[in-house]
Each structure stands twice: as C-alpha cells, then as structure tokens.
Amino acid sequence: EAGVAQSPRYKIIEKRQSVAFWCNPISGHATLYWYQQILGQGPKLLIQFQNNGVVDDSQLPKDRFSAERLKGVDSTLKIQPAKLEDSAVYLCASSATLAKNIQYFGAGTRLSVL
Amino acid sequence: AQKVTQAQTEISVVEKEDVTLDCVYETRDTTYYLFWYKQPPSGELVFLIRRNSFDEQNEISGRYSWNFQKSTSSFNFTITASQVVDSAVYFCALSELSSGGSYIPTFGRGTSLIVHP
Numbered sequence: 001e002a003g004v005a006q007s008p009r010y011k012i013i014e015k016r017q018s019v020a021f022w023c024n025p026i027s028g029h030a031t032l033y034w035y036q037q038i039l040g041q042g043p044k045l046l047i048q049f050q051n052n053g054v055v056d057d058s059q060l061p062k063d064r065f066s067a068e069r070l071k072g073v074d075s076t077l078k079i080q081p082a083k084l085e086d087s088a089v090y091l092c093a094s095s096a097t098l099a100k101n102i103q104y105f106g107a108g109t110r111l112s113v114l
Numbered sequence: 115a116q117k118v119t120q121a122q123t124e125i126s127v128v129e130k131e132d133v134t135l136d137c138v139y140e141t142r143d144t145t146y147y148l149f150w151y152k153q154p155p156s157g158e159l160v161f162l163i164r165r166n167s168f169d170e171q172n173e174i175s176g177r178y179s180w181n182f183q184k185s186t187s188s189f190n191f192t193i194t195a196s197q198v199v200d201s202a203v204y205f206c207a208l209s210e211l212s213s214g215g216s217y218i219p220t221f222g223r224g225t226s227l228i229v230h231p
Contacts (some may be wrong), residue, residue, distance in 0.1 A: 033219070035121050040223075041223055042118075042120075042205050042207075042221035042222050042223045042224050043159070043205070043221045043222070044221070045218065045219060045220070046165075048218065050216065055212075055214060055216040055218075056212060056214065056216060056218050081214065089157065091159070093159075101147060101164075101209055101217045101219070102149075102164055103161065103219070104152075104161065105151075105158055105159040105160075106156055106158065107156065107158045108157050108158070
C-alpha cells in the first residue's frame with residue numbers, strides 16, 4: 001500500500017513570493033491533515049478535511065494561507081505572500097475516517113523563506 | 115496553557131539502558147484519544163500507539179510499554195533495553211472532540227532521544 005505522497009521535498013523562496021505544496025493521501029482515506037512544524041517544535045495543525053469539506057481550520061492564517069481538496073482526494077496548500085516566519089516543514093497526514101484517527105504522515109516539504 | 119506537555123526536551127542514554135518519556139495532558143473532555151509518534155531523522159512521523167480515555171490498561175509491545183494514568187493525566191512511554199535505532203524525536207498527542215463533532219489533534223513539543231552505542 002502506497003503511503004502519503006508529498007511534493008516538493010524542498011522549496012526555497014524569497015519573502016513575499018507565493019508557494020504551493022501538494023499532498024496525495026493513502027488511497028481510500030477520507031480525512032486529510034496539513035501541519036506546520038517549526039524547527040524544534042511539534043506539528044501544529046493548520047487544516048483538517050473530511051472528504052472535500054473543511055472540518056477545522058481554526059489555526060490557519062487565512063490572510064495568507066489557503067488549502068483545498070476539491071475532489072476529496074489530493075490536496076494543495078498555498079502560501080501567498082510568504083513571510084520569513086513561514087520557514088518550516090509542512091506535513092501532510094491522512095486517516096481512514098474521523099473516528100479511526102490514527103494518522104499516517106508523508107515525508108513533508110521543507111520550506112525556507114529568505 | 116499547553117494541552118500536551120513533554121517536559122523533557124532531550125534525553126541521552128547509552129545503549130541497553132531503559133528510558134521513560136513523559137507526557138502530561140490537559141483536557142476537560144471525558145472522551146479523548148492519546149497517541150505516541152516517532153519522528154526519525156528522515157522526518158516522517160510514524161504512529162506507535164493510540165489509547166482512548168476509557169482504556170487505562172497498560173500496554174507492552176516488544177521493548178515498548180505505555181503507562182496511562184487518568185488520575186495524573188499522564189501517558190508515559192518506556193523503552194526497555196534501548197538501541198541506537200531508537201534515536202528519534204518522540205511526540206505525544208491528544209485528540210479531543212470539537213464542537214463540530216470531529217477529533218482535533220494537538221501535539222506536544224517532542225522529546226529528542228539520543229541513544230549512544
């Protein structure tokens with residue numbers, strides 16, 4: 001069974017530029033999560049989808065961050081414009097359902113904002 | 115206030131020593147889930163265990179064991195006879211039911227375990 005796929009693995013941009021990350025969850029998994037992990041800290045949930053609907057986005061900085069999961073499968077997280085403090089690893093995870101909330105994580109995208 | 119506190123930032127041990135990673139959580143819910151995940155240097159978090167709030171039975175899986183105590187809001191993780199391959203950052207996480215009916219996860223800051231040969 002294929003795991004959670006994320007791309008790109010690394011991205012370097014300058015502040016005020018825009019960037020997008022892509023995630024393909026495990027096949028059949030209804031719930032998808034995006035996390036921000038700053039160096040030395042635990043993952044912070046940005047947004048949680050159930051199929052193509054948003055379950056929670058209370059910690060998503062909506063003035064610059066957006067995410068979508070249009071067909072209920074893969075998802076895109078965008079930052080526009082990026083700030084220096086957005087430098088982090090962006091992790092995507094999926095779980096079979098909301099109730100079966102064991103999460104399977106991708107390898108992440110490491111973003112550096114210069 | 116932190117919902118999940120992992121007070122130990124870094125632990126360094128020598129191979130074959132036993133080591134316990136502490137996790138203290140805070141919630142007002144009666145139904146919730148607790149997790150431990152491992153993040154090796156490759157970066158991909160790996161699920162280790164899940165416990166629901168009604169199951170206080172301790173669990174042993176090979177060299178790993180978990181001690182869940184609701185009375186002290188703790189969910190500690192012990193590695194027996196540690197090995198170099200156990201070197202990683204370990205995260206404790208809490209999932210609480212939101213007003214919208216979904217479980218929202220919160221992670222601790224992690225404990226970095228270094229096992230020396």
